[in-house]
Amino acid sequence: MHVLPALLAEIPFWKNPDYLKRAAITLLILVTAFLLWRLLRRGRARLDDLLQSKRRTVPPLHIRGLQLLTGSQIVSAVTLLSVAVFYGLVLLDVIVALLLTFSQFPATERYVNLVLGWVLTPLHDLYYGFLASLPNLITILVIALLTRFILKAVSFLFTKADEGAINLSPWVHRDVALPTGQIVRAVIIVIALFLIAPRIPGTGSEAAKGLSVVIGLMVSFGSSSTVGNVIAGIVLTYMRPFRVGDRVQIQGTTGDVMERTFLYTKLLTPKNEEVLIPSTKALDGNITNYSAQARSGNLILYTTVTIGYDTPWQTVHQLLIDAALKTEMVAPNPQPFVLQTALDDFYIHYQVNAFTAHAEAMPRIYSELHRNIQDAFNAAGVEIMSPHYTQLRDGNQSTVQGPLKPKATRFRVAMD
Known part of the structure; x- marks a missing residue:
């Protein structure tokens, strides 16, 4: 309340010879602040019009194929940012105008100095703190640049090793060149962070130590599976x-x-x-x-059929081999072969094996092989089945084929 009477005491011309000069300066300050406000307002309006006209033409933001923001979202974000900047500049305009205005009057000049102290003291501390940490910042910059150079060299070395231009065997095989490069890069980055961390301003404070402990606990509990x-x-x-x-x-x-x-x-x-x-x-x-042996043409595809004992095994073998050779992407050399994997009570297990170099086409090869087996056996009149018999063997003809087949005898049944 004592400020207003003191200010009013200066208004009469006869008590303050510099009144007209101060009034003119104050008026100039207020007019300038008003013009700046109008300029900011007009600039914001034009920027809003420009952003609205570009809303449908702004391309979306992609990072490595992943869409982060659509064009409309980008325009909305820029609009929000422009609003925040506008009100920040208006507030700065008003504060500066008030400070300059109050500085024209001795009664309020000390308040101006007080407010300026509040603002300038932190800036002063930041400036001298920056100067004090400048050597550490230069060291951090040198470490970062050196790390970047080393990472590029490591990336180039292991990329060329993966392409076969550089031979790192026996230390690093070509198949694992890129993953090894990733591990080496990660180790280099960790070492660089260990060198940089102590030189970052504020890392020695209690708040930074507490935050590091919390982050360490979160990482240790949440990343065990990772x-x-x-x-x-x-x-x-x-x-x-x-x-x-x-x-x-x-x-x-x-x-x-x-x-x-x-x-x-x-x-x-x-x-x-x-x-x-x-x-x-x-x-x-x-x-x-499957591809490891297919690269050299040695992958074996196989399937099994069961045929009764009444069909000669030589016939079954030949039919299965012929069906395999008719199958596309089956290698004629080495030739397909047949294994008799089991002799059950009523039928035999025949397994046909064929070589191929096309592991990626396994389902199609199996499908065609099964079709060819069906066609070959149907053409030869051989049924693909697992027969079961219930019979009296006394006098019945044996299913044994070839020269070992016993002579047929008549059926003997004694009747009392």
């Missing part, structure tokens, strides 16, 4: 059980390997289903790689 997957993925990588593109069977799922990471393996089944198998699950079970 860490297990990563370790299992590293083990699988250096076991080299399959490559990208191989036809494999993992945990009962058969498909082509689309992607292999330390966390999971992605398979594409013959039915175009994408299946993600965690590395821990893949390591715990059996892994069957």
